[in-house]
Amino acid sequence: MKMSGAQMVCEALIAEGVTTVFGYPGGAIMNVYDAIYKQSKFEHILTRHEQAAVHAADGYARATGKVGVAMVTSGPGFTNAVTGIATAFTDSIPLVVISGQVPLSLIGTDGFQEIDAVGISRPCTKHNYLVGSLEELPRIMKEAFYIASSGRPGPVLVDIPKDITAEMGEFVYPKEVHIPTYKPSYKGNDRQIKKAVEAILNAKKPLLYLGGGVVLSNAGKLVRELAALAQIPAVETLMARGVMGYENPLLIGMLGMHGSYASNMAMSETDLIVSLGARFDDRVTGKLSEFAKYADVIHVDIDPANIGKLVDVDYPIVGSITDVLEKMISLLKHSVKPDRYQAWREILARYNELHPLKYDDSDEVLKPQWVIQRVGELIGKDAVITSDVGQHQMWVAQFYPFDRPRQWINSGGLGTMGFGFPAAIGAKRGVPEKIVVNFTGDGSILMNMQELVTAAEYKIPVINIILNNHFLGMVRQWQTFFYDKRYSETDLSFQPNFKALAEACGGIGYDVTTKKEFDEALKDALKQNKVCFMNVAINRFENVLPMVPAGGALYNMLLEHKDK
Amino acid sequence: MQEVRRVISVIAMNESSVLARVSGLFAGRGYNIESLTVAPIPKSNLSRFTIVTKGNAKVIEQITKQLNKLISTLKVIEHEEMVEKEMVLIKFSANESLADIKALCSAYNGGIVNAGENSVIVMIADESKRIEYFLSAAQRYNPIEIVRGGVVAIER
Ligand SMILES: Cc1ncc(C[n+]2csc(CCOP(=O)(O)OP(=O)(O)O)c2C)c(N)n1
Ligand SMILES: [Mg+2]
Numbered sequence: 046m047k048m049s050g051a052q053m054v055c056e057a058l059i060a061e062g063v064t065t066v067f068g069y070p071g072g073a074i075m076n077v078y079d080a081i082y083k084q085s086k087f088e089h090i091l092t093r094h095e096q097a098a099v100h101a102a103d104g105y106a107r108a109t110g111k112v113g114v115a116m117v118t119s120g121p122g123f124t125n126a127v128t129g130i131a132t133a134f135t136d137s138i139p140l141v142v143i144s145g146q147v148p149l150s151l152i153g154t155d156g157f158q159e160i161d162a163v164g165i166s167r168p169c170t171k172h173n174y175l176v177g178s179l180e181e182l183p184r185i186m187k188e189a190f191y192i193a194s195s196g197r198p199g200p201v202l203v204d205i206p207k208d209i210t211a212e213m214g215e216f217v218y219p220k221e222v223h224i225p226t227y228k229p230s231y232k233g234n235d236r237q238i239k240k241a242v243e244a245i246l247n248a249k250k251p252l253l254y255l256g257g258g259v260v261l262s263n264a265g266k267l268v269r270e271l272a273a274l275a276q277i278p279a280v281e282t283l284m285a286r287g288v289m290g291y292e293n294p295l296l297i298g299m300l301g302m303h304g305s306y307a308s309n310m311a312m313s314e315t316d317l318i319v320s321l322g323a324r325f326d327d328r329v330t331g332k333l334s335e336f337a338k339y340a341d342v343i344h345v346d347i348d349p350a351n352i353g354k355l356v357d358v359d360y361p362i363v364g365s366i367t368d369v370l371e372k373m374i375s376l377l378k379h380s381v382k383p384d385r386y387q388a389w390r391e392i393l394a395r396y397n398e399l400h401p402l403k404y405d406d407s408d409e410v411l412k413p414q415w416v417i418q419r420v421g422e423l424i425g426k427d428a429v430i431t432s433d434v435g436q437h438q439m440w441v442a443q444f445y446p447f448d449r450p451r452q453w454i455n456s457g458g459l460g461t462m463g464f465g466f467p468a469a470i471g472a473k474r475g476v477p478e479k480i481v482v483n484f485t486g487d488g489s490i491l492m493n494m495q496e497l498v499t500a501a502e503y504k505i506p507v508i509n510i511i512l513n514n515h516f517l518g519m520v521r522q523w524q525t526f527f528y529d530k531r532y533s534e535t536d537l538s539f540q541p542n543f544k545a546l547a548e549a550c551g552g553i554g555y556d557v558t559t560k561k562e563f564d565e566a567l568k569d570a571l572k573q574n575k576v577c578f579m580n581v582a583i584n585r586f587e588n589v590l591p592m593v594p595a596g597g598a599l600y601n602m603l604l605e606h607k608d609k
Numbered sequence: 610m611q612e613v614r615r616v617i618s619v620i621a622m623n624e625s626s627v628l629a630r631v632s633g634l635f636a637g638r639g640y641n642i643e644s645l646t647v648a649p650i651p652k653s654n655l656s657r658f659t660i661v662t663k664g665n666a667k668v669i670e671q672i673t674k675q676l677n678k679l680i681s682t683l684k685v686i687e688h689e690e691m692v693e694k695e696m697v698l699i700k701f702s703a704n705e706s707l708a709d710i711k712a713l714c715s716a717y718n719g720g721i722v723n724a725g726e727n728s729v730i731v732m733i734a735d736e737s738k739r740i741e742y743f744l745s746a747a748q749r750y751n752p753i754e755i756v757r758g759g760v761v762a763i764e765r
Contacts, residue, residue, distance in 0.1 A: 163626055164626075167626070167629065167630060167633050168633060168637045171680070172680040175625070175626070177625070192680060224680070225683065226621070226622055226680060226681055226682055226683045227680045349674050349677070349678075350671065350674035350675055350677075350678050353667070353670060354671060
């Protein structure tokens with residue numbers, strides 16, 4: 046069929062099963078927006094900032110497992126999108142981002158709103174394309190979706206010059222992709238898997254180290270099956286919260302800089318790490334030379350470059366976690382003796398009794414941990430939880446009762462303040478039957494607060510709980526601990542009226558200072574079913590504990606902070 | 610860990626931004642490039658990059674893995690057993706002793722490729738190490754300009 050390049054973009058999106066696109070128009074992408082206007086197969090959500098469009102597509106992808114799609118114009122539209130693209134890149138989230146570009150004839154002339162999008166995005170995309178002709182457009186669209194969602198997922202940028210979207214041509218959407226240079230391998234090597242299983246059988250203190258890759262490859266069920274079968278305890282990274290489920294007796298907790306005592310000690314004392322979709326990030330390992338000194342390492346990852354990058358690996362296995370776990374489980378089924386690890390499980394249980402995650406509740410002032418646990422009690426499994434970046438993010442990761450993968454959505458790798466609210470909008474669009482709550486800070490929320498308007502217009506009832514400490518709290522905590530309380534540029538005493546702000550944009554606002562007010566506000570928010578800001582005043586100087594000081598050994602945790 | 614010199618060949622799609630992808634990877638991850646040559650592979654839509662780099666074993670392993678990870682990369686060849694050659698062009702003043710220069714060149718697989726009124730140009734193609742020897746020997750004849758071509762290599 047003959048059609049314009051702009052129509053081809055829409056037809057490709059439809060062929061890929063896309064139902065929601067997040068974006069923002071402008072000169073170079075207008076032809077595509079004209080084609081969007083004329084179709085009715087997918088909806089377009091107009092965010093109020095391109096960064097938010099990409100975060101929304103990202104939240105949609107994380108909540109559903111599908112590819113998220115965002116669309117922006119050239120120049121500033123694209124550069125605004127870069128933080129969103131980089132955020133998705135560092136957490137391996139499948140996105141296709143379509144950007145307009147100046148016409149081919151103007152490329153290289155410093156034309157109006159011309160910027161080298163493929164140049165800028167090269168280090169923060171899995172792959173990118175500058176479309177060079179109409180003929181290659183359908184193939185590139187097909188490849189973009191395939192590359193984004195296969196192997197180790199990631200964002201793919203398709204930059205399309207304006208004249209190509211205007212040009213008419215024959216549209217044939219390829220059924221398959223042929224990229225001779227890209228063949229991700231999913232099947233783990235059988236011999237390696239067998240050796241790894243033998244190592245598990247011979248270990249005394251094996252430990253499952255679970256990362257975001259488990260979520261990405263939808264392997265949560267298999268992980269639980271393996272753990273249950275062999276009775277091996279597990280620690281989760283920030284990105285893997287929910288994989289084991291909070292009620293699972295084999296879950297020790299979250300490890301890393303703000304991990305639990307038992308989790309970090311488990312990692313420090315294990316004799317065999319079974320790493321599944323984790324990448325030994327510095328926020329997890331602490332000082333590398335002191336990390337897991339007694340352990341052999343089984344490292345399962347779909348990306349060979351992750352294996353052996355930071356930690357020496359004894360049993361490298363490249364493949365999808367699903368494939369590898371299926372094989373491991375069938376091998377272990379007849380040979381594993383769960384009693385062998387009984388003593389180890391008891392040690393870890395004792396560590397958790399010795400130093401459980403804890404906080405001092407108060408009757409005078411709300412504690413963030415109480416608020417988070419309260420949300421867990423009241424809506425627990427019914428909610429999908431997003432967060433911004435800072436102390437509140439760590440408290441949510443520590444204290445919310447996550448019970449399944451994809452219930453917890455946050456920017457782990459890049460740590461992007463401003464991610465939470467737009468990601469929540471995208472997540473709610475992806476899983477509308479769930480309640481979506483964004484835990485945020487008084488700093489972070491202002492970085493994408495304009496999305497109140499989007500959420501109000503499209504009736505996307507995201508509940509934003511602002512854990513308001515009147516500080517850039519995480520930075521303030523470091524200043525308290527390591528900079529002699531010189532609170533350089535972290536005091537946010539000057540504040541907007543959050544309640545009025547929400548109302549001005551078509552949402553609801555609540556000011557909360559007591560437990561009773563919180564319960565009432567949450568109840569009302571659930572009933573009203575409208576976007577809201579819940580401004581919750583919390584203890585200003587609350588710290589996230591335990592803490593492994595940056596660069597320190599994982600087993601050297603600050604368990605409490607005594608004010609000098 | 611000990612630093613080693615390595616010659617790495619990359620076979621990649623011959624498309625517009627592939628050189629930027631390869632060199633950007635080195636720049637962004639802080640890997641070192643001693644020399645880099647690129648040319649299309651005849652009768653194909655592929656290019657061959659020959660990169661000389663330095664690093665400890667872990668770094669070299671990461672370099673090859675990251676290069677492999679590029680969507681445009683077909684193959685990465687990292688061998689100790691490579692036949693490698695480098696070309697160099699040198700300009701001398703015509704006032705220098707041409708016979709001596711010629712003799713020196715022939716000891717290193719080279720010769721005079723151009724002779725003008727004021728200068729002569731010689732070309733040498735040899736292993737990088739021998740190129741170094743040649744260049745230090747050639748100092749005697751006051752070279753005006755030296756242009757090195759970078760290493761090309763092929764598996765034994
Ligand atoms: C875009 C961006 N800028 C700066 C930072 C550095 N940073 C990390 S946490 C933080 C403070 C966040 O404050 P707030 O949102 O109020 O959360 P709190 O720590 O108080 O819970 C800052 C500035 C960041 N992560 N992202
Ligand atoms: Mg704050």
